[in-house]
Amino acid sequence: MANRIRTLEDLNFDSNSQSTVFLRLDLNVPLKNGKITDDTRIQAALPTIKWLLEKNAKIIACSHLGRPKGTGFENEFSLAPVGTRLAELLNVDVVLAQDFIEDGFSKIVYDLKPNQIILLENLRFHKEEQAGNEGFANKLARGVDFYVNDAFGTCHRADASMVAVPECFPLEKRAAGFLIAKEMQFLEDAFRAPKAPVTAVFGGSKVSDKIDILRKFTTIANNMIIGGAMAYTFLKCKGKNIGNSRVEPDKFALVDEIFKAAEKRNVKIYLPEDHLCGAEFSENVTPVPVGAADIPEGLMGLDIGPRSAEVFAKVIENSKVVVWNGPMGVFEFEAFSKGTKAVAEAMTKCEGITIVGGGDSAAAIVKFKMQDKVTHVSTGGGASMELLEGKELPGIRVLRMK
Ligand SMILES: Nc1ncnc2c1ncn2[C@@H]1O[C@H](COP(=O)(O)OP(=O)(O)O)[C@@H](O)[C@H]1O
Numbered sequence: 001m002a003n004r005i006r007t008l009e010d011l012n013f014d015s016n017s018q019s020t021v022f023l024r025l026d027l028n029v030p031l032k033n034g035k036i037t038d039d040t041r042i043q044a045a046l047p048t049i050k051w052l053l054e055k056n057a058k059i060i061a062c063s064h065l066g067r068p069k070g071t072g073f074e075n076e077f078s079l080a081p082v083g084t085r086l087a088e089l090l091n092v093d094v095v096l097a098q099d100f101i102e103d104g105f106s107k108i109v110y111d112l113k114p115n116q117i118i119l120l121e122n123l124r125f126h127k128e129e130q131a132g133n134e135g136f137a138n139k140l141a142r143g144v145d146f147y148v149n150d151a152f153g154t155c156h157r158a159d160a161s162m163v164a165v166p167e168c169f170p171l172e173k174r175a176a177g178f179l180i181a182k183e184m185q186f187l188e189d190a191f192r193a194p195k196a197p198v199t200a201v202f203g204g205s206k207v208s209d210k211i212d213i214l215r216k217f218t219t220i221a222n223n224m225i226i227g228g229a230m231a232y233t234f235l236k237c238k239g240k241n242i243g244n245s246r247v248e249p250d251k252f253a254l255v256d257e258i259f260k261a262a263e264k265r266n267v268k269i270y271l272p273e274d275h276l277c278g279a280e281f282s283e284n285v286t287p288v289p290v291g292a293a294d295i296p297e298g299l300m301g302l303d304i305g306p307r308s309a310e311v312f313a314k315v316i317e318n319s320k321v322v323v324w325n326g327p328m329g330v331f332e333f334e335a336f337s338k339g340t341k342a343v344a345e346a347m348t349k350c351e352g353i354t355i356v357g358g359g360d361s362a363a364a365i366v367k368f369k370m371q372d373k374v375t376h377v378s379t380g381g382g383a384s385m386e387l388l389e390g391k392e393l394p395g396i397r398v399l400r401m402k
Pocket residue numbers: 203204205206227228229230246301302303325326327328329330331332357358359360361362380381382
């Protein structure tokens with residue numbers, strides 16, 4: 001049994017001393033033309049921020065957003081819209097800090113007024129963040145009193161702010177926020193002794209990131225449903241034509257291993273039997289139904305077809321536990337959202353435990369207004385799946401009691 005996670009209540013926090021807190025959040029929200037399309041992750045961060053504000057803490061909040069190149073500022077990945085939304089929700093001033101690496105925090109913290117919090121610009125503008133660089137972490141921890149992590153959705157990443165920064169603090173100065181505590185409790189309890197049939201639904205676009213998780217689920221699930229961009233690497237590997245759909249050929253060997261492991265353990269794998277395609281990746285493209293698993297040249301799969309949606313829905317509805325990460329199609333484009341909606345609907349009809357995880361998957365279920373009809377909406381996709389497969393997440397490991 002792993003040691004329990006340190007929580008905010010474990011911190012020896014003195015409200016009178018105006019302590020400085022480095023607060024790692026996952027504010028990686030979907031944006032369209034610079035506008036936030038779903039603020040679930042921002043809302044989920046509020047209880048911890050409010051608790052710290054009530055304790056008179058000087059908050060240095062930070063997050064990543066998307067996957068910038070790591071070579072400096074890129075407008076498309078700026079946290080500025082997130083800062084504006086945070087300010088509205090909390091009714092505080094959010095000071096977006098750009099030059100904090102070499103200059104340090106002392107001046108911005110000194111200048112901080114009551115009712116203001118600092119938000120560091122996207123940490124991934126610095127390549128050292130994803131490299132887990134210790135020198136970078138030392139700079140971020142300089143002059144800070146406490147480290148608090150509430151970035152559940154990023155806990156499977158050993159980025160500098162998730163692991164090397166907390167390691168700059170003694171254990172008694174580190175803690176998890178309320179979101180991590182809540183997610184961990186729910187996800188650990190839900191999977192303690194799951195009843196069969198267990199169904200894992202995978203989709204989305206992070207194929208190389210998540211394919212290893214799929215392999216692990218062949219030892220956990222009875223059914224695996226694979227849709228979204230993830231499906232085309234599997235279909236291609238089975239010898240199907242996939243037209244111009246997204247594919248990751250360097251993962252064919254691993255996909256082959258997944259098929260073999262599933263067969264050996266009697267795990268049923270469901271892949272799309274039909275598709276809704278387009279000639280290009282664009283919101284305005286004309287949807288072309290393709291009634292077979294093979295996709296003709298010149299088209300790309302942008303959603304599962306109605307027959308696949310029906311089959312997937314039936315499996316989901318008849319399960320005792322369903323975990324779902326990754327949309328079935330490009331649900332952000334109205335014409336290609338039906339497959340994801342059908343899966344979401346099936347989740348609400350399933351009488352077992354239903355867990356939806358991931359920034360975009362959570363955004364989808366919120367878009368369809370079904371978030372209150374599933375057992376749990378997790379702010380983490382990769383994080384929740386890795387936790388459910390039994391892994392210790394690097395961001396959690398550094399927050400455990402010794
Ligand atoms: N067939 C597809 N082709 C391209 N992109 C897709 C396809 N299906 C789903 N996607 C995209 O996958 C993205 C979400 O993937 P991912 O980040 O893995 O999910 P989550 O954030 O829920 O973990 C969405 O933006 C969606 O548009």
